[in-house]
Amino acid sequence: MNSYRGITWDHPRGKNALVAAAHSAQESGEGLRLTWSAHSLEHFESYPVDDLARDYDLIVLDHPHLGEALEHNALIPLDAVVGAERIDRWSAQSVGPSFASYSLHGLQWALPLDAATQVAVRKPALVPVPPATWDDVEILSGDVPVALSLAGPHAFLTFASLCAAHGAPVGGPGGEEPGLPGFVPDDVGTRVLERMRVIGTRAPIGTAGLNPIALLQRMTDTDEIAYCPLVYGYVNYSSPMLQFTDAPSAVPDGRRGSTLGGTGLAVSSRADVTPALIDHIDWLMSPKTQRRFIPQHDGQPSARSAWLDDEVNQASAGFYRSTLASIEDSWVRPRFPGYIAFQTSASAIVRAVVAGNESVASGLTRLRAGFARARPLTTERV
Numbered sequence: 001m002n003s004y005r006g007i008t009w010d011h012p013r014g015k016n017a018l019v020a021a022a023h024s025a026q027e028s029g030e031g032l033r034l035t036w037s038a039h040s041l042e043h044f045e046s047y048p049v050d051d052l053a054r055d056y057d058l059i060v061l062d063h064p065h066l067g068e069a070l071e072h073n074a075l076i077p078l079d080a081v082v083g084a085e086r087i088d089r090w091s092a093q094s095v096g097p098s099f100a101s102y103s104l105h106g107l108q109w110a111l112p113l114d115a116a117t118q119v120a121v122r123k124p125a126l127v128p129v130p131p132a133t134w135d136d137v138e139i140l141s142g143d144v145p146v147a148l149s150l151a152g153p154h155a156f157l158t159f160a161s162l163c164a165a166h167g168a169p170v171g172g173p174g175g176e177e178p179g180l181p182g183f184v185p186d187d188v189g190t191r192v193l194e195r196m197r198v199i200g201t202r203a204p205i206g207t208a209g210l211n212p213i214a215l216l217q218r219m220t221d222t223d224e225i226a227y228c229p230l231v232y233g234y235v236n237y238s239s240p241m242l243q244f245t246d247a248p249s250a251v252p253d254g255r256r257g258s259t260l261g262g263t264g265l266a267v268s269s270r271a272d273v274t275p276a277l278i279d280h281i282d283w284l285m286s287p288k289t290q291r292r293f294i295p296q297h298d299g300q301p302s303a304r305s306a307w308l309d310d311e312v313n314q315a316s317a318g319f320y321r322s323t324l325a326s327i328e329d330s331w332v333r334p335r336f337p338g339y340i341a342f343q344t345s346a347s348a349i350v351r352a353v354v355a356g357n358e359s360v361a362s363g364l365t366r367l368r369a370g371f372a373r374a375r376p377l378t379t380e381r382v
Helices: 012-027 041-046 063-071 084-093 134-140 154-165 186-202 212-221 275-285 287-296 310-315 319-328 339-354 360-374
Strands: 002-009 032-039 058-061 111-114 118-122 227-232 243-245 263-267
Touching: 002 012, 002 041, 002 275, 012 032, 012 111, 012 275, 012 287, 032 275, 058 063, 063 339, 084 275, 111 275, 118 154, 118 319, 134 186, 134 227, 154 186, 154 227, 154 339, 186 339, 186 360, 212 227, 243 319, 263 275, 275 287, 287 310, 310 319, 339 360
Parallel strands: 002 032, 002 058
Antiparallel strands: 058 263, 111 263, 118 227, 118 243
8 A cells, every 4th residue: 555645734624625535545445545744824825845845745735836846846747647638627627727826837736626715704794795896995994893814925915916906916017117027017006005004004903913714713703803805715714694705896896806825736756656646636626526525524625616516605605606706816926936935025014014114115115126036037927
């Protein structure tokens, strides 16, 4: 029996389905022994994949880590081991850009077992009708407690989502200076940071330091937060008392500005890939597993058919259908080496601006310069 070690993130959504599936595979005599370990959300968001690849065969990762992982030859391209037919099938069934986010340089480096993006969440008792636009959000923040997701990398991710909603995703056209890679146009970056500062200064004390899980738990346990316009969706918290909806747009019926999250399953370069392992991965990605096994074990599936499934939505208080538009239109972060470090430093700058400790103009200048330093001119746009 072949033995494998996997590393995922320490939350029921991140590990329960994988652990249960591995146990089932071993009990069924499929010739596979797979043991899963887990690390914290913060560790998952920042720890180098190449270091994990020395100790683990399967790695659950975030797509922006791909650049550095490939720079260190830490992963095996899945095209070489599973075949084109499976790649095409998995690509066709995945929701939004979740599958494409793990494609780089013409190869597939991970598979989206879990799909997520930033969405809005509200307490219906306090916010009966969700705001449709960011103007509405700003008005609402003067009436009820509204929190922004700003801890860890999420300050920059919130900034990036607002830029996308305003038609200027980070790294897109229109944000260039002579000789520098594109960031965002000054007018959009200024408008977004000013809006974040207005909302952030009204937010409940202490919420700026809460990661998405802690924010959602605070909303579940108390009425201290009535609404959060952008936080990564966690189906585990969805209920009639805490409802997830699509992210706000900049204008009525405009783009739902959101930054893609979720997790992908990658195979490290140390792994000895066997037919039993391929069959197990194929089973995890199958439509039936995505619609039944994964949701029944606290997971958040990546198959679009699961997001539209009546049974899945009934069990999740409509979580998937209510946020489908956001993930279908979500922005995919860059995957170049150095992006993770930029995301960390950029978030610190955004937090300083939101807190009023740095001017909007200074913060935007530093964000642009940091992006230019991190991203080489020859980098493929993503």
